[in-house]
Amino acid sequence: MSVSPSPLVDRFGREVSYLRLSVTDRCDFRCVYCMSENMQFAPRSEILSLEETYQVAEAFVALGVRKIRVTGGEPLVRNGVMQLLRQLGGMPGLNELVMTTNGSKLSTFAVPLREAGVKRLNISLDSLRPDRFRELTRHGDVQQVIAGIDAACGAGFEGVRLNAVVLRGRNEDEVIDLVQFACDRGIDIAFIEEMPLGSISEHSRALAHISSAELQQIICRHFELESLGDPAQHAGPAREHRIMNTNSRVGFISPHSNNFCHLCNRVRVTAEGRLLLCLGNEHSVDLRAVLRAENASPARLRDCIRHAINLKPEKHHFTHNDEPDIVRFMSATGG
Secondary structure (H helix, E strand, C coil), X not given: CCCCCCCEECCCCXXXXXXXXXXCCCCCCCCCCCCCCCCCCCCHHHCCCHHHHHHHHHHHHHCCCCEEEEECCCHHHCCCHXXXXXXXXXXXXXXXXXXXXXXXXXXXXXXXXXXXCCCEEEEECCCCCHHHHHHHHCCCCHHHHHHHHHHHHCCCCCEEEEEEECCCCCCHHHHHHHHHHHHHHCCEEEEECCCCECXXXXXXXXXXXXXXXXXXXXXXXXXXXXXXXXXXXXXXXXXXXXXXXXXXXXXXXXXXXXXXXXXCCEEEECCCCEEECCCCCCCEEEHHHHHHCCCCCHHHHHHHHHHHHHHCCCCCCCCCCCCCCECXXXXXXXX
């Protein structure tokens, strides 16, 4: 892989340097904002093989991508995923290999993940209360996840961050407890506004919405925050704040109330090989077809990706309506 990378720049002048790469649409949880209770998963024949997934990653790195986040579903339920992670961890030209996980398997996998080259973890945690956690995830055991978080904290990662989705009337009374939990461990936390992906009947998104500004007001009653500036300064969507007198930061990811589309440097590839150019739009290209074509080659795959970047839309148009803006679930989108 000695292609000289020319930056992937879209028609709005944004350079794409970050790939979110899903290895499965399956998960051992069924979080109420992410999945239907009775999910229909893609047939295994439609899921990229690990070898195909590596080829996709290799093509993006050859085109200048320097950061890959492995996602799902829950990536650690994919058989053989550690082999793929070790390959990615040793890929020349890739500066950052990171992962998003629900934490359920980290007690076993935290140390092997770090040894494979994963630098940082984002771990989902929406509640510290066992009954409520089970209610929000439909299957999860919060003590198992906390044990996984603690294993990750001891495994030597360069960074560990918690991700929390807050729903009005469900878990907003735990915001301070979640921040304190992160501070006690010296790790970071981000609060993410619920995204309108997939049709759900478990709650009303319009009624459950709570803005980042409101969450920040709640937190500021208990913690002193210092803004770390515009997200452009740290190449991510979160508006971050240092939590004074701690080693932790809190971030707010606000796709509704304060979107970050003008800074977007990322694309997603689903487990089925669909290259999604925007989380909140359906602009996409079928990379699986390119990978499985009779005339498939690394050069053709790179050309397809290069041309696809021109389809990346300027922004999304998320709303608070209960009818979803996008019919695919977050689990099918890839983290």
